[in-house]
Amino acid sequence: MAYLKKSPWILHYDGSSCNGCDIEVLACLTPMYDVERFGIVNTGNPKHADILLITGSINEQNIEVVKNLYSQMPNPKVVVAIGICATSGGVFRECYNVMGGVDKVIPVDVYVPGCAARPESIIDGVVKALGILEQKKTEMDKKR
Amino acid sequence: MNILYGLIYLLLAPIVGGIIIGLDRKVTARMQGRVGPPIRQPFYDVLKLFEKEKLAVAPSQNVFVLGYIIFMAFAGALFFSGGDFLLVIFALTLSHIFLVLAAYSASSAYGFIGAERELIQLMAFEPMILLVASGMYLATRSFYVSDIVGTAKPLILLLPGLFLGLLFVLTLKMRKSPFDLSTSHHGHQEIVKGITTEFTGSTLGRVEIAHWYETVLIMGFVYIFFGFSMPLALAAVALTYFLEILVDNTYPRFKWHLALKSAWLAALVFGMANLTVLWYFVRGGP
Numbered sequence: 484m485a486y487l488k489k490s491p492w493i494l495h496y497d498g499s500s501c502n503g504c505d506i507e508v509l510a511c512l513t514p515m516y517d518v519e520r521f522g523i524v525n526t527g528n529p530k531h532a533d534i535l536l537i538t539g540s541i542n543e544q545n546i547e548v549v550k551n552l553y554s555q556m557p558n559p560k561v562v563v564a565i566g567i568c569a570t571s572g573g574v575f576r577e578c579y580n581v582m583g584g585v586d587k588v589i590p591v592d593v594y595v596p597g598c599a600a601r602p603e604s605i606i607d608g609v610v611k612a613l614g615i616l617e618q619k620k621t622e623m624d625k626k627r
Numbered sequence: 628m629n630i631l632y633g634l635i636y637l638l639l640a641p642i643v644g645g646i647i648i649g650l651d652r653k654v655t656a657r658m659q660g661r662v663g664p665p666i667r668q669p670f671y672d673v674l675k676l677f678e679k680e681k682l683a684v685a686p687s688q689n690v691f692v693l694g695y696i697i698f699m700a701f702a703g704a705l706f707f708s709g710g711d712f713l714l715v716i717f718a719l720t721l722s723h724i725f726l727v728l729a730a731y732s733a734s735s736a737y738g739f740i741g742a743e744r745e746l747i748q749l750m751a752f753e754p755m756i757l758l759v760a761s762g763m764y765l766a767t768r769s770f771y772v773s774d775i776v777g778t779a780k781p782l783i784l785l786l787p788g789l790f791l792g793l794l795f796v797l798t799l800k801m802r803k804s805p806f807d808l809s810t811s812h813h814g815h816q817e818i819v820k821g822i823t824t825e826f827t828g829s830t831l832g833r834v835e836i837a838h839w840y841e842t843v844l845i846m847g848f849v850y851i852f853f854g855f856s857m858p859l860a861l862a863a864v865a866l867t868y869f870l871e872i873l874v875d876n877t878y879p880r881f882k883w884h885l886a887l888k889s890a891w892l893a894a895l896v897f898g899m900a901n902l903t904v905l906w907y908f909v910r911g912g913p
Contacts, residue, residue, distance in 0.1 A: 489668075
């Protein structure tokens with residue numbers, strides 16, 4: 484029995500977004516959507532987190548930060564790119580300092596497009612990520 | 628002393644503690660106008676932590692965390708089997724020292740601040756609980772929990788000040804606002820998760836289980852004031868916990884200066900005043 488699906492803890496990182504998607508991520512925690520119903524907690528600590536939510540594109544300044552956060556998370560872990568900027572770079576794609584989407588730096592498991600992504604679709608993306616998290620867990624056990 | 632109760636505590640305290648924390652999260656959510664997680668959520672959290680990869684900056688932290696949970700369980704088992712109250716207090720302190728050592732061993736800035744604040748919290752907690760032990764001795768002529776809880780005297784009427792002082796410092800031990808200095812239940816704050824920042828997977832799970840043991844133990848501290856009537860005692864424990872949740876949701880976090888000063892002031896005013904009056908009457912007046 485996998486308990487990973489019942490208690491996914493989230494780490495939220497803002498790459499270089501306009502803050503629209505961040506507000507929508509935080510909206511998921513408010514009484515309106517209350518994702519803690521499903522055991523989802525915003526930890527703010529990579530060492531406690533199972534799911535990394537990234538909003539905004541990756542720029543030259545935060546490549547190392549994103550890599551660092553990702554490598555500090557214990558396995559199994561999944562990455563969800565939220566909003567069109569995190570998915571592909573969005574309107575900032577051509578900027579001189581922007582690398583593009585999150586998948587340029589770390590492997591992304593779920594893409595949630597939108598500008599800004601709606602709380603419903605963010606929750607939907609996290610639920611998809613839970614399925615992948617469980618798959619990764621079974622693969623991890625096989626390797627042992 | 629009755630070893631059987633101690634063994635029952637060792638087996639059941641994690642379950643009872645987990646349910647209490649689950650109810651706590653539910654009531655907290657309702658106070659904030661949310662639905663909240665299911666009551667069994669804390670068990671899901673800990674079982675999940677045991678499924679995660681084991682990562683440790685310094686392997687010694689795992690040994691120290693093991694010391695934390697062992698001494699916490701020892702303190703609780705000693706308390707519930709009716710052992711020496713003073714030894715319970717010392718074992719409780721020692722277990723927290725192990726947690727501080729674990730946090731120091733990772734040499735992380737956040738863990739470091741959490742560990743220092745945990746030591747300050749210990750300093751704030753200790754005088755009051757020692758005054759409670761001496762008050763219990765004055766009232767019952769024994770440091771043994773079995774004698775204290777078995778006495779027919781209504782201790783709450785003899786030691787009301789000590790009870791109020793204990794209520795004040797219990798918040799420190801329950802890691803609740805305004806005294807959640809060393810670690811917080813909610814992330815995204817200035818010290819990340821403070822003392823538990825560097826713990827991952829099963830190590831964090833053990834810290835959580837130790838906290839369940841501790842929750843049941845400190846509810847036992849409340850219980851012994853009402854040892855003469857079991858229904859009243861259980862009602863007092865439930866009411867105390869509800870008040871703790873209410874305070875948790877209505878107060879912001881104190882700075883450590885204020886936490887230390889106010890805890891010592893509570894110990895001095897409520898504790899010493901109560902002890903002085905009690906001492907006067909125990910001596911048989913002038």
